[in-house]
Amino acid sequence: MQNTPEPKRxxxxxxxxxxxxxxPMTVSRVLSGKANVRGSTRKRVSDAVAALSYAPNxxxxxxxxxxxxxxxxxxxxxSGAYLAEFLLGLLSQASLNNAQLFVEQCELxxxxxxxxxxxxxxxxxxxxxxxxxxxxxxIVDLIAEAGIPxxxxxxxRPDKRVNAVSIxxxxxxxxxxxxxxxxxxxxxxxxxxxxxxxxxxPRLAGYQAALREFGGDLSPELVAPGLFNxxxxxxxxxxxxxxxxxxxxxxxSNDDMAAAAVAVAHRLRLDVPGDLTVTGFDDTAxxxxxxxALTTVRQPISDMAELAxxxxxxxxxxxxxxxxxxxxxxxxDFSLIRRQSDAAPRVRPPMREWL
Numbered sequence: 235m236q237n238t239p240e241p242k243r244x245x246x247x248x249x250x251x252x253x254x255x256x257x258p259m260t261v262s263r264v265l266s267g268k269a270n271v272r273g274s275t276r277k278r279v280s281d282a283v284a285a286l287s288y289a290p291n292x293x294x295x296x297x298x299x300x301x302x303x304x305x306x307x308x309x310x311x312x313s314g315a316y317l318a319e320f321l322l323g324l325l326s327q328a329s330l331n332n333a334q335l336f337v338e339q340c341e342l343x344x345x346x347x348x349x350x351x352x353x354x355x356x357x358x359x360x361x362x363x364x365x366x367x368x369x370x371x372x373i374v375d376l377i378a379e380a381g382i383p384x385x386x387x388x389x390x391r392p393d394k395r396v397n398a399v400s401i402x403x404x405x406x407x408x409x410x411x412x413x414x415x416x417x418x419x420x421x422x423x424x425x426x427x428x429x430x431x432x433x434x435x436p437r438l439a440g441y442q443a444a445l446r447e448f449g450g451d452l453s454p455e456l457v458a459p460g461l462f463n464x465x466x467x468x469x470x471x472x473x474x475x476x477x478x479x480x481x482x483x484x485x486x487s488n489d490d491m492a493a494a495a496v497a498v499a500h501r502l503r504l505d506v507p508g509d510l511t512v513t514g515f516d517d518t519a520x521x522x523x524x525x526x527a528l529t530t531v532r533q534p535i536s537d538m539a540e541l542a543x544x545x546x547x548x549x550x551x552x553x554x555x556x557x558x559x560x561x562x563x564x565x566x567d568f569s570l571i572r573r574q575s576d577a578a579p580r581v582r583p584p585m586r587e588w589l
Contacts, residue, residue: 245286254282265330273567277537280326303333303550305543306358308349310340310367313463313490315518316535320364320387323539331547340367347372354380360546362539364388369432383549383559385542388533390432397549397561399541401568403433406531407440407485409570410513414483415448418578419511422450423474423481425460425467425491437487437515456481460491467494475502475510482579483511489520492528496575507577517571526574538566 247265251258256275264279282288307324309317321337328335336358340349350373353361360383367373368386371393377384378395385397392398414422424441427434438457445452455477458470467486471494474481486492492514499510506512506526514521517532541564552559 245288247288249286250279250282250288253286254278273534273537276540277534280540283330284326301332301554303331303547304336304357304359305333305546306336306338306353306356306361307364308338308340308346308353308361308367308373309364310342310346312364312366313488313518313520315489315520316364316516319518319535320539323536324362324543326536327540327543331543333543333547342366342370346370347376350376354382358382359550360384362387362542362546365433366428366431368392369430383546383553385545387538387542388433388535390434390436392563395561397542397545398563399538399545399566400433400563401533401538401566404436404440404443406515406533406568407437407487408444409440410485410515410531411441411444411450412448413570413572414485414511414513414576415444415450417483417511417576419481419483420449420451421453421456421479421481421483423470423484424457425470425474425484425486425495426457427460427487428462429459431462434487441485460487462488462490464490464494467491468498471495471498475499475504481510483513483576485513485515487515489514489516489518489528489530492530492575493520493524496524496526496528507575508580511576511579513576521571521573529570529572529574529576532569532571534566534568541566 247258247261251261256279260275261279264276324335338349340346346367354376361377362385364387368389374393374396385399386392387399389398389400390403411422426438458473460466460470467490470491471484474484475498484495486495492512495512496506499506504510514528514530517530521528521530545562549559
C-alpha cells in the first residue's frame with residue numbers, strides 16, 4: 235500500500251518568531267509596521283519571513299478591512315547597485331503590506347514634474363521618492379499639496395510636511411573619518427557628493443568635524459568635488475593624487491566614486507591599501523565587486539526601502555480611517571564595514587625608485 239505524503243504545513247507566525255529568535259508579538263509589530271522595533275530585530279524578522287515564505291492570513295486581512303494599497307516609486311538615474319538594493323527592499327514588503335507597486339523612471343527637470351503629476355492623477359495611495367528626486371522641492375510640493383502620503387528616502391533635509399527615512403549622514407561620515415585618523419592617517423582626501431543632493435553637506439560636515447576633533451589636516455585642497463557617479467570619482471581622485479603632498483587616504487561620499495579612486499590608484503601603480511587607503515559610503519554590491527573589497531559606511535538601503543513601504547501603509551490606512559497622521563521622520567542604523575581597502579599609512583619610496 236502506497237503511503238500518501240502528508241500535506242505541507244503552512245508556516246505560522248510562531249514559526250517566524252522561533253526562527254528569528256523573538257516573540258510572536260514582536261513579529262506582529264514588525265508585520266504591522268510599528269515603529270518601536272529595533273532595526274536589527276526588524277531585519278531578523280524580515281529574513282525569517284522570507285526564509286519560510288510566510289504570508290499573513292488573507293482572511294485576517296479581510297477582517298481587518300485592509301484594501302490593496304497602490305504605491306508609486308519614482309526614480310531618476312541612481313546607480314544600478316543602489317537601485318537594485320532599493321527595489322529589493324520595496325518588493326520584500328509589498329506583499330506583506332498588501333501593496334501594489336508602480337515603478338516609474340523619469341528624467342530630472344520638467345519631465346520629472348510632468349511624471350509626478352501623472353502619478354498623482356492615477357489615483358495612487360502613496361508615493362516613495364529616493365535620491366535625487368527626494369530633494370526636488372517642486373516634486374515634494376506637488377505630492378504634499380495633493381494630500382497623498384509621501385516618504386522621501388535618504389534626504390539630508392526632509393520637508394517637515396512629509397514622511398522621511400534616513401540615516402545620520404553627518405555622524406556616519408564623522409565615524410569613518412575618525413576610523414581613518416585612528417589608523418594613523420592625517421592627510422585624508424574627501425570626495426564630495428552632488429551639490430544639489432542634501433546628504434552631501436552633512437557628510438562633508440562630519441568629515442571636517444572629525445578632522446578638527448582628532449587633529450587631521452583641514453587643508454581645503456583635500457576636498458574635491460563629486461557628483462555621486464563613477465566619472466566624477468575619476469576626476470576627483472586624479473586631482474587629489476596629483477597634489478605635491480598627496481593624501482594617504484581618500485574617503486569618497488559613495489561607493490561608485492570610491493571604486494573610481496581605486497581604479498585611478500591602480501592606473502598610477504599605487505597599491506591599495508599599502509600606498510593609499512580608500513573608503514566609501516553606502517555598501518552597495520559594488521563594494522564587494524571591486525578589488526580590494528571596499529571599506530565603507532553601510533547605509534541599509536534595502537532596510538530603508540522596507541521602512542518606507544511600512545510607513546506609507548500606516549499613513550494610507552490612517553487616512554482611510556479618517557485618523558490623524560503626523561509626518562514621521564525615521565532614522566535607520568548605519569555601520570562601518572571594514573574590508574581590505576584600508577590600512578595604516580606606511581612610508582615607502584616612490585614607485586619609480588623601486589620598480
